[in-house]
Amino acid sequence: MPLSEVTSVAGFGEGANTHSAHRVQFYNHDGYLISSVVEHLSSTLLRGGVGLAFVTEPHREQICERLHLSGVPSEVVEAHCILVDAAYGLSCFMRGTAPDRRLFNSTLGDFLAPHSTAAAQGVAAFGEMVALLWAEGKYDAAIQLEQLWTDFTDQHAVQLLCAYPLSYFSRADDGKRFAQVCAHHSSVIPAESFISGIVEEDQAREVAELQQRAAALAKEVEARKHAEARLRANQVELESIVQQRTAALRKLSLQLLKLQDIERRRVARELHESVGQDFAGLKMNLDLARHFPHNTELWDKCDQLLEHCIHEVRTLSNLLHPPIIEDAGLPSAAEWYVQDFAKRSGIRVSFHGLDALSVLSDQSRLVVFRALQESLINIYRHARATHAEVSSSSEENSITLTVADNGVGMDLKKVEQFNSSGASTGVGLTSIRERVRELGGHCHITSSPQGTSLTISLPK
DSSP, X not given: OOOEEEEEOSOOOSSOOTTOEEEEEXXXXXXXXXXXXXXXXXXXXXXXXXXXXXXXXXXXXXXXXXXXXXXXXXXXXXXXXXXXXHHHHHHHHEETTEEOHHXXXXXXHHHHGGGHXXXXXXXXXXXXXXXXXXXXXXXXHHHHHHHHHHHHHHHTTOEEEEEEEGGGGOSGGXXXXXXXXXXXXXXXXXXXXXXXXXXXXXXXXXXXXXXXXXXXXXXXXXXXXXXXXXXXXXXXXXXXXXXXXXXXXXXXXXXXXXXXXXXXXXXXXXXXXXXXXXXXXXXXXXXXXXXXXXOHHHHHHHHHHHHHHHHHHHHHHHHHXXXXXXXXXXXXXXXXXXXXXXXXXXXXXXXXXXXXXXXXOHHHHHHHHHHHHHHHHHIIIIIOOSEEXXXXXXXXXXXXXXXXXXXXXXXXXXXXXXXXXXXSSOHHHXXXXXXXXXXXXXXXXXXXXXXXXXXXXEEO
């Protein structure tokens, strides 16, 4: 709602005048303001005076319509009611962020001078110029304009009524500005719902002040209610997220237990089918060698079986926890694993930039190596790819590992769910994602029918 000013004048001339007044009215509803403006303008126009209104376009139409309804003849409105665009009025005397006193006085004089004869019967003025200033947050300029109006009424027989929406002072820290506005007026009229019964000026000021405090308190209560509602909504959302995460972690824990069982069975099978059989053959050859100690062929077979056992145990040990990470560093361990994977799987794997991995911490190095293992194993099992590429790069604050393939791609819905929550993929990738997140990093999968890419970023 606009901030406005209304003036009515018994006479217009130079010098101090005892008929002058500068009043302020606070209001809650725009319709009440229009009624007050029309009452001031019509009473002056009907007795032959002048109306001067600085208005915005919506109020211009309402004021004209209500003036005709109030009994003011159309010819009187056309002859003696001056309607000026409020923004144009401001432009006539505003210089920078402040009104210019000389230009303000000359602007009012220019508009009233052609009606000097009628002005002797009174001048009623309404203005929304202060409203525009206040709406833009130019409070100091608005107060300065109030002072200019006060000085003008001191020099001319003008009764000035300013009107402010009470909502302009509904914040808790608006009390000081409210008191400042009231101090620039000779009398104060509270908002419309409290006007009846208010007679004495001190009582009126007190009621207006209480209205301002009540409006500020009501807005603060409303803001707190909104804040509490947002807090409750956030709490519900957080509880839902916690429940989802708890369910996901429980599922992950069960999957990890199952994976441990599967991995243990796989290791046991490897030991039994490969190393166990080699040791059984080695024992048989040793028994024969004891009976035929001079048979060099038997001793050669024993050496071959022993070498094969050592190789299988070393390979199995490296897959479970490669000591080369500590001995030679992550870049060498990653290169060894990539080459070994290519030889075992038949998939061509290229790699570059692995030296960037050397700056990672101990925890991060193991996570990156497990991610590399999991990615290449998934390519072998699911991608039907003929080529894979492993690359690493160093950013300003992070290290990135990317494993890409030219396979058939992944279901895009599963990719989206993995990127958002870590769900819809195997336990291996989910476990890697959680471990990366614990270290302050993130995982991201992109996929298309032309292939899939997993990118892991970890802080340095």
